[in-house]
Amino acid sequence: MHRHARYIFPAPAFLVVGLIIVYPVFYTAWMSLQEWFASSLTPPKFIGMLNYRKILTGDPRFTDAFFRTIYFTVIAVTIETTLGVGMAVLFNREFWGKGLVRTLSILPMMATPTAISLIFVMMYHPTLGVMNYLLTVVGLPAWSWTYSSKTALYAIALVDVWEWTPLITLIALAGLAALPKEPYESAKIDGASAFQCFYLITLPLLRPTLVVAILFRAIDALKTFDIIFVMTQGGPSNASETINILLFNQAFSYFNMGYASSMAVALFAIILGICLILMKVRRVGW
Amino acid sequence: MVANKQFRQFARTAGFYGLVILVMLPTVFVFFWMITLSLKPQVEAAGYPPSFFRFTVTFRGYVEVFAKHPFLLYIWNSLVVAAGTTLLGLIVGLPAAYSIAQWKQQKLALTILVARIIPGISYLIPWYILFRNIRMVDTYTALILTHLVVGLPITIWVMIGFFEDIPPDLREAALIDGCTDYGAFWRVAIPLVKPGVVATAILAFIFSWNNFLFSVILAGRNTRTLPIAVFNMIGYEEINWGPLAAAATLITLPVIILTLIIQRHIVTGLTFGAVKG
Numbered sequence: 001m002h003r004h005a006r007y008i009f010p011a012p013a014f015l016v017v018g019l020i021i022v023y024p025v026f027y028t029a030w031m032s033l034q035e036w037f038a039s040s041l042t043p044p045k046f047i048g049m050l051n052y053r054k055i056l057t058g059d060p061r062f063t064d065a066f067f068r069t070i071y072f073t074v075i076a077v078t079i080e081t082t083l084g085v086g087m088a089v090l091f092n093r094e095f096w097g098k099g100l101v102r103t104l105s106i107l108p109m110m111a112t113p114t115a116i117s118l119i120f121v122m123m124y125h126p127t128l129g130v131m132n133y134l135l136t137v138v139g140l141p142a143w144s145w146t147y148s149s150k151t152a153l154y155a156i157a158l159v160d161v162w163e164w165t166p167l168i169t170l171i172a173l174a175g176l177a178a179l180p181k182e183p184y185e186s187a188k189i190d191g192a193s194a195f196q197c198f199y200l201i202t203l204p205l206l207r208p209t210l211v212v213a214i215l216f217r218a219i220d221a222l223k224t225f226d227i228i229f230v231m232t233q234g235g236p237s238n239a240s241e242t243i244n245i246l247l248f249n250q251a252f253s254y255f256n257m258g259y260a261s262s263m264a265v266a267l268f269a270i271i272l273g274i275c276l277i278l279m280k281v282r283r284v285g286w
Numbered sequence: 287m288v289a290n291k292q293f294r295q296f297a298r299t300a301g302f303y304g305l306v307i308l309v310m311l312p313t314v315f316v317f318f319w320m321i322t323l324s325l326k327p328q329v330e331a332a333g334y335p336p337s338f339f340r341f342t343v344t345f346r347g348y349v350e351v352f353a354k355h356p357f358l359l360y361i362w363n364s365l366v367v368a369a370g371t372t373l374l375g376l377i378v379g380l381p382a383a384y385s386i387a388q389w390k391q392q393k394l395a396l397t398i399l400v401a402r403i404i405p406g407i408s409y410l411i412p413w414y415i416l417f418r419n420i421r422m423v424d425t426y427t428a429l430i431l432t433h434l435v436v437g438l439p440i441t442i443w444v445m446i447g448f449f450e451d452i453p454p455d456l457r458e459a460a461l462i463d464g465c466t467d468y469g470a471f472w473r474v475a476i477p478l479v480k481p482g483v484v485a486t487a488i489l490a491f492i493f494s495w496n497n498f499l500f501s502v503i504l505a506g507r508n509t510r511t512l513p514i515a516v517f518n519m520i521g522y523e524e525i526n527w528g529p530l531a532a533a534a535t536l537i538t539l540p541v542i543i544l545t546l547i548i549q550r551h552i553v554t555g556l557t558f559g560a561v562k563g
Contacts, residue, residue, distance in 0.1 A: 005467035006389045013382030013442060014394070020409070020435050021401050027412035038415065087309055090302075101306065104313050106552050110545040111317075112496045114513035115534035118520060119320045122527050130319060130336045162312060170553050216557055223405050226498040230517055244407060251411050252503055264408035271403055 032262035038255035051262035061238070061246065062263065069242040069270075072153055073221040076160040081214055083161070084168025085206075089198065091169070092176045105166035113163070117230035120159050121146070124231075146232050149239035156240055159227050164220075168213050175209030176202070211282040215275060222271050243267045320538070323531035324348070331527040347528030351536065354529070360515040361536075363426075367501075367511055368494040370430040375437040375490045376483065383445035384471050388457070395446060401439045406499050409435050414503055424506025432500040437490040444489060444555050448482030449475060485551040488544045495541060512537045 032051055036044035055062050091101060108116070123131045124145035132142040145155040183201045192200070225244045228234065234241035234249065243263060251260035323331055327344045330337060351357050386395050409432065417428045452475055460470040476483070498513045505511055510518075516533045523530050545552060 006385055006391070009385035009388075009467075009471070010382040010391065010394055012378040013438065014397075016378050016434065016438060017398065017401070020413075020431055020438075021404075024409040024412035025404060027415075028408040031411065038418075083309075090305060090309065095302070095306075097303075097306070101310060103546065103549055104310055106545055106549050107317065107542060108313055109556060110492055110496075110541055110552065112513060112534075112537045112541055114496070114498050114516050115320070115537045116316065118516060118530060118534045119316055119323075121520065122323065122530065123316075123319060125525070128332050128334050128336075128525065133335050162316065166313070167553070167556060171557065174553070212557070219403060225406070226513075229498070229502075230520070244405065247407055251407065252414070257411055257415065261408070261411055264405060264411065267405045268403070268408060271405065275403060 028261045028264050031258055032265045034258040034261075036258045038257050040255075044258065047258070051259050052266070054259065055262055055266055061241075062243070064238070065241050065243045065246040066270075068153065068240070069222060069244070069267075072157055072160075072224070072242060073218055073274075075154070076157045076164075076221050077214060077217045079157070079161050080165045080168050080217060081210065083165045084213075085172050085210070087165070087169040088172035088176055089202070091173055102170070105169055108163045109167055111163075113226040114230050116163065117159065117227045120155075120227075121231055124155060146240070147236070149236045152232050152236060152240040156224075156228055156231060159231070160221060160224060163227075164217060168210075168217065171209060171213040172206060175206050179205050208282060211278055215278045218274055218278065219271055222267070222274065243270075317538075320531055320534055323527055324535045326528055328526060328528055331531070332525050344528075347532035348536070350526075350529040351532050355515065355519065357515070357533070357536070360510055360512050363505070363509050364495055364512040364537075366426055367429045367433060367509070368491045370426060371433040371437045371494040372487050372490045374430060375434060375441040376487060379438050379441035379486075380445060380476070380483070381471065383442045384449050384475055386442070387446050387449035387452075395443070398439045398442055401435065406435070410500060410503055413500075417504060423504055424509050426509055428504045429501060429509060429511070432504060433494040433497055435500070436493050436497065440493060440555060441486050441490050444486045444551070445479070445482060447554065448479040448486075452478050482551075485548040485555075488548045489551065489555040492541050492544055495537075 031044070033046060033048055034044040035047045035050070036042075091098065123129050124147070126132060126142065126144055126147050129145070131145065135142055143155075144151045146152045179202070183205075184197060187197050187201060223244055224242065225248070228240055228242060228245055229248070232240045234245040244267065247260050247263040247267065250256045250263065322338075322341065324347050325343050325345070326337075326341050327346060330341045331347075382394070385391060413428070413432055414423070417423045417425075422428045456474055456478075457470045460474045461467075465473065496513065497511075498517070501511045501514050502517070505514055512533075516530075516537060519530060519533055
């Protein structure tokens with residue numbers, strides 16, 4: 001027992017991981033080389049790399065979904081990072097109510113995304129929704145939110161921003177609390193402005209923390225599913241159809257399992273690629 | 287002069303708090319809107335212009351949710367699946383986390399981290415085919431096993447941190463006193479990380495409770511969980527917003543209460559792997 005404990009303790013977990021994570025992943029990779037409609041009685045047919053060739057060259061809908069996914073991620077994560085760091089700088093002091101602010105910040109991240117999307121569907125309603133009412137109150141023209149193909153992706157990104165800006169804020173806040181005090185003191189003596197302090201000291205020192213935060217957000221934003229599916233299901237007229245939504249419909253509306261699997265592999269490759277880029281950024285300077 | 291200085295100080299504090307309230311307003315407003323909408327009668331819920339503070343309070347929305355839909359069944363389903371996932375996650379996850387922390391099995395930890403990057407759908411396609419073939423779609427087992435894809439990695443990763451905080455001398459002392467490795471784990475380590483176990487269990491529970499993607503495919507008539515039920519209600523209720531908001535409130539409320547209990551550990555849970563990955 002003594003010598004074997006280190007193998008026995010993690011064994012059940014790795015058995016389960018093997019069954020529920022590793023096996024499906026390899027199955028999907030294998031399925032991506034086949035042509036198979038789960039709705040038909042014909043067995044899977046091995047077609048090699050044909051699914052991938054279709055993804056890369058012969059499917060404009062996938063190409064659109066690819067750029068849309070990247071666009072959505074870049075917009076959402078950029079806004080979240082900017083707002084998040086701004087709020088962290090604002091909250092980075094002792095003040096009455098800081099605990100309450102922290103508590104409130106956690107709630108959007110944990111609240112059930114389906115329920116939140118549902119509330120936004122109601123708030124976004126073009127004629128009866130509270131959002132357009134608020135816009136008209138401040139004198140802005142009404143917007144079409146998720147109800148027009150021109151604005152749907154932005155309206156969904158706004159929900160993502162609402163949910164996840166607090167994560168960047170909290171991570172950045174923890175990072176700010178760990179920064180050394182000396183550089184600021186000497187900068188003050190040298191007569192640096194508050195903006196210079198932020199731009200030349202805070203941001204560079206905070207960078208490693210921020211890159212990790214951005215990495216986490218980027219991974220999840222690329223995989224965004226719940227809020228899009230509940231609010232628009234990819235519409236109107238495919239305007240919010242990201243890779244995840246397209247692939248879900250291929251798999252579970254058309255039962256085109258082989259092709260959907262190859263898209264799943266492609267999505268994984270994209271996420272992995274972006275992870276690697278961000279991890280490189282972490283090491284190299286700006 | 288003094289009055290002027292005091293006034294400037296006051297203005298700065300007021301400005302600061304004004305800004306804090308302004309940036310927190312959207313967060314609060316969505317929850318405020320959800321709850322007030324759920325308490326409004328139909329005419330006022332979908333009335334224009336919307337009323338913010340002056341409206342008739344009614345619980346008809348909540349009554350309708352339970353009257354028109356088998357909502358108690360959905361709540362029960364969500365509870366069973368989330369509790370099952372949490373329990374199973376702890377049973378296999380705790381020893382694994384202990385082992386990784388104790389014997390520095392970093393490679394094992396990294397393997398689990400990869401699971402976070404892989405898109406959920408790449409698990410779902412094989413799971414769906416498998417469960418369809420063995421006629422297990424629409425069973426608790428299928429839902430619990432798939433929810434573990436999220437629950438188990440989070441259990442292991444969050445618990446590694448807690449186990450690493452235990453001084454190594456304690457285990458050695460226990461072993462010298464004649465404890466087996468099993469005893470050192472169960473009687474020494476576990477009591478020390480009890481708060482961590484509670485936090486981890488709640489995290490795993492919430493993630494299963496919120497899960498939409500796996501349940502929308504694998505839950506059927508008998509095992510439909512709350513997020514799927516609410517999603518289906520959107521088409522059914524049209525702009526009957528009172529019951530919709532009531533359903534949304536009913537799902538979110540338990541999550542909010544649980545979140546408040548473990549708020550210190552939420553960010554750790556959401557960014558697992560950040561420190562050691």
